[in-house]
Amino acid sequence: xxxxxxxxxxxxxxxxxxxxxxxxxxxxxxxxxxxxxxxxxxxxxxxxxxxxxxxxxxxxxxxxxxxxxxxxxxxxxxxxxxxxxxxxxxxxxxxxxxxxxxxxxxxxxxxxxxx
Amino acid sequence: xxxxxxxxxxxxxxxxxxxxxxxxxxxxxxxxxxxxxxxxxxxxxxxxxxxxxxxxxxxxxxxxxxxxxxxxxxxxxxxxxxxxxxxxxxxxxxxxxxxxxxxxxxxxxxxxxxxxxxxxxxxxxxxxxxxxxxxxxxxxxxxxxxxxxxxxxxxxxxxxxxxxxxxxxxxxxxxxxxxxxxxxxxxxxxxxxxxxxxxxxxxxxxxxxxxxxxxxxxxxxxxxxxxxxxxxxxxxxxxxxxxxxxxxxxxxxxxxxxxxxxxxxxxxxxxxxxxxxxxxxxxxxx
Numbered sequence: 001x002x003x004x005x006x007x008x009x010x011x012x013x014x015x016x017x018x019x020x021x022x023x024x025x026x027x028x029x030x031x032x033x034x035x036x037x038x039x040x041x042x043x044x045x046x047x048x049x050x051x052x053x054x055x056x057x058x059x060x061x062x063x064x065x066x067x068x069x070x071x072x073x074x075x076x077x078x079x080x081x082x083x084x085x086x087x088x089x090x091x092x093x094x095x096x097x098x099x100x101x102x103x104x105x106x107x108x109x110x111x112x113x114x115x
Numbered sequence: 116x117x118x119x120x121x122x123x124x125x126x127x128x129x130x131x132x133x134x135x136x137x138x139x140x141x142x143x144x145x146x147x148x149x150x151x152x153x154x155x156x157x158x159x160x161x162x163x164x165x166x167x168x169x170x171x172x173x174x175x176x177x178x179x180x181x182x183x184x185x186x187x188x189x190x191x192x193x194x195x196x197x198x199x200x201x202x203x204x205x206x207x208x209x210x211x212x213x214x215x216x217x218x219x220x221x222x223x224x225x226x227x228x229x230x231x232x233x234x235x236x237x238x239x240x241x242x243x244x245x246x247x248x249x250x251x252x253x254x255x256x257x258x259x260x261x262x263x264x265x266x267x268x269x270x271x272x273x274x275x276x277x278x279x280x281x282x283x284x285x286x287x288x289x290x291x292x293x294x295x296x297x298x299x300x301x302x303x304x305x306x307x308x309x310x311x312x313x314x315x316x317x318x319x320x321x322x323x324x325x326x327x328x329x330x331x332x333x334x335x336x337x338x339x340x341x342x343x344x345x346x347x348x349x350x351x352x353x354x355x356x357x358x359x360x361x362x363x364x365x366x367x368x369x370x371x372x373x374x375x376x377x378x379x380x381x382x383x384x385x386x387x388x389x390x391x392x393x394x395x396x397x398x399x400x401x
Contacts, residue, residue, distance in 0.1 A: 002368065007377075009377060009379065026326075026327060027327065030327055030328065030329065030335070033329075034329060034335075039330075040292070040328065040329055040330040040375065041328055041329060042292065042325045042327075042328035042348045042350065043325055043326050043327040043328055043348075044323055044324075044325050044326065044350070045326045073350075075375065075377060100379055101379065101380075102377045102378060102379045103377070103378040103379070104375065104376070104377050104378075105364075105375070105376040105377075105378075106374075106375050106376075107368075107371045107372060107373050107374050107375070107376070108373045
């Protein structure tokens, strides 16, 4: 099965050490995406980067505090993404949220199609 | 605006580039200028002429900090990436500053805050351009500017003149989301896709491994030592012209049974190395 269409891509950038109620922030966001029934979410860990504070974040073998950069990428329709934004405002205190227009092609098994 | 860069892993470029972008960023705006030539037409050749110039000296303490690193190192890095012709750091063996505390390197004194001096010589215009950021970085330190004359200019090696070729334009960025365990003809799908794109002359592909995620089947894919199934999310990021990517789509249809493909518009600023480099890489290929 193949489906085409336009959608929004939301990317949230923050640090791996960021927490929300003692749970990793990226885990909190992915759980919330599932709760809101968004199409999907993926978390990537960067190996090096810097942000608004201009501190270099680097995961290093010898340092035991790897505050690596984290990116959460969510792709769904505009209205579904909008549902997530108030929650992000609440939990992401120090980070960046970027949104872009994308064109989507989705492949899935016959029974795997979501309405 | 997002800036996406692809590097060859042979050189530790990302680390240096990270710093380059950090210091190349004008302190007032958020616009990035990636092209080094934007600062200096000849890429650091500012001091290739003799004549009047300015000498800047910054006096610091060795343990002064700027965003988590030593100030002298931060200033040296800043000057390096802003293509200043040259800079020198010297450490004093004793001295005192505004706080009137004597600092020496005698072991018994055990003081670590020795005086440091960063010096560089540049044209008056460049100095005026660099000073605001230096003032911010130096913090409590002292900055001195004096008029000087360059009698003999630095001699540059020819190597520095081979600037990379630049190609700009709009293109498409294709992101493909698959699972690590997805297979195509018994081969990992992400690997097969990459090989297929290389065979189809697509400009470049990078494979990223996610650490957590879920997709259409609502199952969480996570990388954890305790989980035996390492079905991590994988993303392939491909940048090429729209026609080339569209031409590749039938192949993609054939190989992918589940997964997501996303297109977005990007502006490309392409840096390709000179031909010698390309030939060498060709020779390495099996």
